[in-house]
Amino acid sequence: MLLPASEVRYKSGDSEYRYRPDSELFYLTGWEEGGTVAVLRSHGATDRFVLFVPERDEKLERWMGPRLDPAEVKERFGADAVFPMAEFRQRGPALLADGDRIHYRLGASPVCDGVVRDALRAGRGRRARKGAGAYVVVDPGAVLDGMRVRKDAAEVARLREAARISVAAFREALGCVRAGAGEWEVEAALEGGFRRRGAGGPAFATIVAAGANACTLHYTANSARIGADDLVLMDAGAEFDYYAADITRTVPAGRLEGARQQAYEVVRGAHRAALAACGPGATLEDVHGAASRVIGEGLVGMGAVGGGVHEVLESGAHRAFFPHQTSHWLGLDTHDAGAYRQALGPVRLEPGMAFTVEPGLYFPPGSCERVPELEGTGIRIEDDVVITEHGADVLTGGLPVDLGELGPLVGAAL
Numbered sequence: 001m002l003l004p005a006s007e008v009r010y011k012s013g014d015s016e017y018r019y020r021p022d023s024e025l026f027y028l029t030g031w032e033e034g035g036t037v038a039v040l041r042s043h044g045a046t047d048r049f050v051l052f053v054p055e056r057d058e059k060l061e062r063w064m065g066p067r068l069d070p071a072e073v074k075e076r077f078g079a080d081a082v083f084p085m086a087e088f089r090q091r092g093p094a095l096l097a098d099g100d101r102i103h104y105r106l107g108a109s110p111v112c113d114g115v116v117r118d119a120l121r122a123g124r125g126r127r128a129r130k131g132a133g134a135y136v137v138v139d140p141g142a143v144l145d146g147m148r149v150r151k152d153a154a155e156v157a158r159l160r161e162a163a164r165i166s167v168a169a170f171r172e173a174l175g176c177v178r179a180g181a182g183e184w185e186v187e188a189a190l191e192g193g194f195r196r197r198g199a200g201g202p203a204f205a206t207i208v209a210a211g212a213n214a215c216t217l218h219y220t221a222n223s224a225r226i227g228a229d230d231l232v233l234m235d236a237g238a239e240f241d242y243y244a245a246d247i248t249r250t251v252p253a254g255r256l257e258g259a260r261q262q263a264y265e266v267v268r269g270a271h272r273a274a275l276a277a278c279g280p281g282a283t284l285e286d287v288h289g290a291a292s293r294v295i296g297e298g299l300v301g302m303g304a305v306g307g308g309v310h311e312v313l314e315s316g317a318h319r320a321f322f323p324h325q326t327s328h329w330l331g332l333d334t335h336d337a338g339a340y341r342q343a344l345g346p347v348r349l350e351p352g353m354a355f356t357v358e359p360g361l362y363f364p365p366g367s368c369e370r371v372p373e374l375e376g377t378g379i380r381i382e383d384d385v386v387i388t389e390h391g392a393d394v395l396t397g398g399l400p401v402d403l404g405e406l407g408p409l410v411g412a413a414l
């Protein structure tokens with residue numbers, strides 16, 4: 001398996017974004033810096049874990065900070081061999097050519113693409129003469145996704161810490177929600193709350209969406225002022241040791257009554273039903289089904305869609321207002337690696353699997369002739385769950401969901 005580090009990315013000119021390691025490389029090696037390639041070999045008596053690392057460079061280190069000596073890298077990361085990156089192009093093909101298959105994501109890095117091409121060429125000759133040699137390129141996800149989707153105890157501990165930090169920051173940020181405040185003020189409270197508690201930062205672009213902005217699922221401008229009686233949707237999460245939390249709460253800046261309050265209770269009900277469906281042996285399709293039923297019933301009950309509940313669910317009419325899935329895997333990536341469905345059907349939940357539960361209802365302007373009062377309203381409630389031996393643990397359960405409990409927190413900041 002050949003895993004290159006993520007490239008350093010530039011915001012503009014020579015101004016770099018803060019470096020964030022590649023999830024797969026970090027998962028297998030703990031390596032956190034750029035400019036490296038890891039080679040992992042399942043065959044051969046030697047060099048089963050080889051790291052190519054940037055060379056020491058006194059001048060560069062004055063700007064970018066100290067680098068480890070190859071000997072220190074070997075010791076700290078448990079590699080069998082450590083070579084300077086400059087030797088990768090020449091040494092790489094031989095390390096890869098004698099197995100059957102090379103796990104590598106084609107296109108991940110131009111230099112790795114070249115090494116894989118050379119390894120395949122060398123492997124073809126070797127196969128003809130010795131009966132073994134590289135001739136297949138496989139996506140690393142074919143091996144790693146199935147590992148990553150089941151979290152071990154150390155990973156769950158990191159997810160738990162990301163969740164704990166996020167819950168605390170949400171409590172503070174709810175205090176900033178009031179009519180007249182900028183969405184950006186709430187964003188600042190969330191992200192400041194993450195950082196103050198030692199998180200690396202936000203795991204993804206924070207969403208603070210007031211009123212109709214909440215109908216744009218990935219609204220991230222956070223540049224509007226909160227209107228009187230707006231519902232404010234906050235979707236954010238801390239990244240701790242590269243593991244993500246992902247929480248959404250939607251709260252009113254002022255009064256919430258009538259159809260909009262009903263809609264909140266429908267999403268609340270869907271959230272409750274979806275959480276109840278989480279457990280070993282269930283599937284995320286079951287979880288989504290439980291949420292969808294309550295959403296469908298609620299839409300019919302509110303008169304937002306016509307027909308019977310069965311009809312609505314069958315035809316998918318509810319999807320006009322609930323257009324996304326209820327869950328995604330959660331881990332090193334916010335939308336974490338792992339299949340949701342395999343040849344035999346949906347993946348069954350097992351202890352250690354972590355994911356979100358996030359039903360929602362969105363009524364963009366002009367979308368709901370039957371109940372115009374609902375237009376311009378977006379509501380989502382999202383918590384993070386890890387499956388246990390006998391059920392499910394809601395990692396973000398410390399943050400209330402019911403309006404009766406959320407209300408006192410809203411606008412409470414001085």
Ligand SMILES: [Mn+2]
Nearest residue numbers: 246356358382
């Ligand atoms: Mn999410």
